[in-house]
Amino acid sequence: MTEDIKFFQTDNLEAALELLADSSGVIKPVAGGTDLMVKIREDRELLQEFAGILDITNISELQGIAEEQDFVRIGALVTHREIIKSELLQEKYPALVEAARALGSTPIRNRGTIGGNVCNAAACADTLGPLVAFEAEVVLASQAGERVVPAGDLVEKPYQTVIRQDELLRYFRLPLPAEGTFSSFQKIGRRQAAAITRISLVLVARVSQGTVEHIRIVPGSAIPVPEPFTALEKRIKGQKIGEIDSKELSALAGEEMVKITGERWSTPYKKPALATLVRRALVELKEVADNE
Amino acid sequence: MSKVKVAFTLNDQEVSLLVQPEERLLDTIRDRLNLTGTKEGCGVGECGACTVMLDGQAVNSCLVLTAQVYGREVRTVEGLGGEEELDKLQQAFIDHQAVQCGFCTPGMLMSARALLDDTGSPTREEIKTALDGNLCRCTGYKQIVEAVEAAAEAEEVD
Ligand SMILES: Cc1cc2nc3c(=O)[nH]c(=O)nc-3n(C[C@H](O)[C@H](O)[C@H](O)COP(=O)(O)OP(=O)(O)OC[C@H]3O[C@@H](n4cnc5c(N)ncnc54)[C@H](O)[C@@H]3O)c2cc1C
Ligand code: FES
Ligand code: FES
Numbered sequence: 003m004t005e006d007i008k009f010f011q012t013d014n015l016e017a018a019l020e021l022l023a024d025s026s027g028v029i030k031p032v033a034g035g036t037d038l039m040v041k042i043r044e045d046r047e048l049l050q051e052f053a054g055i056l057d058i059t060n061i062s063e064l065q066g067i068a069e070e071q072d073f074v075r076i077g078a079l080v081t082h083r084e085i086i087k088s089e090l091l092q093e094k095y096p097a098l099v100e101a102a103r104a105l106g107s108t109p110i111r112n113r114g115t116i117g118g119n120v121c122n123a124a125a126c127a128d129t130l131g132p133l134v135a136f137e138a139e140v141v142l143a144s145q146a147g148e149r150v151v152p153a154g155d156l157v158e159k160p161y162q163t164v165i166r167q168d169e170l171l172r173y174f175r176l177p178l179p180a181e182g183t184f185s186s187f188q189k190i191g192r193r194q195a196a197a198i199t200r201i202s203l204v205l206v207a208r209v210s211q212g213t214v215e216h217i218r219i220v221p222g223s224a225i226p227v228p229e230p231f232t233a234l235e236k237r238i239k240g241q242k243i244g245e246i247d248s249k250e251l252s253a254l255a256g257e258e259m260v261k262i263t264g265e266r267w268s269t270p271y272k273k274p275a276l277a278t279l280v281r282r283a284l285v286e287l288k289e290v291a292d293n294e
Numbered sequence: 295m296s297k298v299k300v301a302f303t304l305n306d307q308e309v310s311l312l313v314q315p316e317e318r319l320l321d322t323i324r325d326r327l328n329l330t331g332t333k334e335g336c337g338v339g340e341c342g343a344c345t346v347m348l349d350g351q352a353v354n355s356c357l358v359l360t361a362q363v364y365g366r367e368v369r370t371v372e373g374l375g376g377e378e379e380l381d382k383l384q385q386a387f388i389d390h391q392a393v394q395c396g397f398c399t400p401g402m403l404m405s406a407r408a409l410l411d412d413t414g415s416p417t418r419e420e421i422k423t424a425l426d427g428n429l430c431r432c433t434g435y436k437q438i439v440e441a442v443e444a445a446a447e448a449e450e451v452d
Contacts, residue, residue: 009298009315009361032359039357040338042316049316057362083351107427108405110339112351113358 008054015063015143015170018056023145023168027053031170033079034059034113036106037122063143064117064172067091072178078117078171082106082129085116095176097185097204098132104189104202105129117171120153125160128202131222132187134230135204136176143172150175157227180216182294183208186286188279189222201275205283209243209291219255219283224276225262233258234280243291252281298361304329305373313360320344320355323370331371331400335429342428345401346370352408354427371400374407383407386445387438394432402428406442415446 010029012018021029030052032038042048058064064079067088074094076085085091085102092099105111105119105128119129120140133140133153140151142165153174156163165171179185189202202222208215217238219231234255238246256273263269301310304327313322323329323346335343337356344355347369375381383406386392393399402425409416409424416424421442422435430438 006296007315008296009359011361011364032362035357035359035362036339036354039318039359043337043356055315055359057359059362106339107342108424109342109345109352109354109427113348113353 011057013060015061019145029054029056031056031058033115033118036110036114073175076174079115082111097187100187101128101132123157123163126223131204131220131228134228135206135218135220139175141172142169144169184290186283188282203279214241224259224272231258248281248284252277255280300361300364302363303367317360319358319360322360329370329372342401345404347408352405382448383445386441390437390441392437392441398430
């Protein structure tokens with residue numbers, strides 16, 4: 003029975019945080035609903051865990067994309083559609099835009115938010131990898147004030163983040179990339195449309211005078227929680243771009259994955275798939291660097 | 295039961311009613327407002343049979359809480375076209391045999407309407423992207439894409 007569940011709606015952040023802080027029961031925030039509604043559909047019992055549902059979609063502090071002094075701010079409520087349409091994001095963070103473009107289907111992108119994607123924290127959440135690779139910070143708000151968590155530390159395990167029940171994800175802070183930064187998002191889905199990602203990869207790099215000065219390689223859904231492949235990055239950083247052996251390095255990516263996950267039933271598929279994505283991203287990087 | 299009062303615009307008319315907190319827009323439209331053009335297929339955002347326009351954008355009404363649409367504008371397939379005439383898309387779907395069993399058609403029409411309102415003369419690629427959340431078991435999509443192209447052209451002429 004869902005006798006007592008209440009629905010709350012407010013455009014006021016303070017009022018929302020006050021509701022969430024009320025310890026008499028769990029108030030569940032809902033943004034686009036594209037994750038939450040599916041979960042409720044699959045398990046109606048879930049509703050019993052909530053004292054209420056809080057619609058956060060009208061809270062302006064959680065909306066909008068803006069360039070600030072030395073970072074770009076992306077509100078938690080920014081939809082995938084807005085990300086795709088943003089010229090600022092297209093220019094500065096193309097891999098994030100590509101991730102949004104490859105996510106779900108048009109109605110899902112119209113309604114689903116970047117905040118919801120990250121808070122839901124599925125292993126296959128497509129925007130998480132780019133956020134980690136661009137070294138974004140996540141600004142969380144509660145009645146006690148704000149705290150800032152690096153995107154890479156937000157997810158503890160699939161479907162579990164460090165965000166507390168009394169907190170809302172307010173916005174993401176993406177440092178402005180240095181001049182000449184290249185980024186690429188690669189994804190293999192089981193189905194063209196509406197496929198939850200099986201495996202994806204983000205590469206962010208900067209090549210200066212033929213040398214790789216900065217590199218971040220973050221796989222999505224190949225490992226439970228997106229984190230950079232630091233061993234692989236070490237091998238590439240400081241190298242001459244012309245001397246990079248994409249094939250050898252992509253094999254290394256597969257090995258780094260296995261180091262993190264151990265051998266699993268899915269390993270024989272994921273290892274070569276991941277290697278392919280790494281190779282593709284490195285080939286793209288080389289092409290771009292050659293044209294400079 | 296803690297019902298929620300919700301008021302919104304449905305096909306250009308103000309509606310106001312009490313709903314359950316967890317009620318889906320799809321159920322409100324079909325069961326309470328008796329507009330059964332909008333269909334339920336999968337119920338989990340995969341098939342697009344339930345697509346409606348929310349503030350001009352295509353959304354899956356099976357994933358929207360009715361209480362969330364307070365103050366917003368919803369359009370269903372019943373709200374296409376005028377009193378007497380069909381929407382150009384509806385006419386084009388008929389002319390191009392883009393309808394077989396018809397189950398996907400209302401959703402397809404709403405996705406296509408949202409596209410044409412947003413993008414005057416879409417490319418074929420843009421049409422395919424706009425329809426990527428609508429499954430059709432019957433037609434193989436070719437006729438549907440052609441119908442949308444034809445409707446876009448017809449609207450440009452006007
Ligand atoms: C058919 C289909 C296909 C999909 N395909 C993909 C895909 O390819 N890739 C992918 O990554 N995802 C995919 N998704 C998942 C989903 O669409 C995305 O994760 C989306 O971004 C979720 O955003 P939302 O606003 O709809 O989240 P909601 O469902 O509203 O919320 C999700 C969770 O986050 C919490 N939450 C939301 N916002 C906040 C906030 N600001 N602060 C604190 N907590 C918050 C909610 O309480 C809830 O627990 C798909 C979903 C469907 C139904
Ligand atoms: S019924 Fe809503 S998408 Fe299938
Ligand atoms: S016409 Fe039958 S599903 Fe499309």
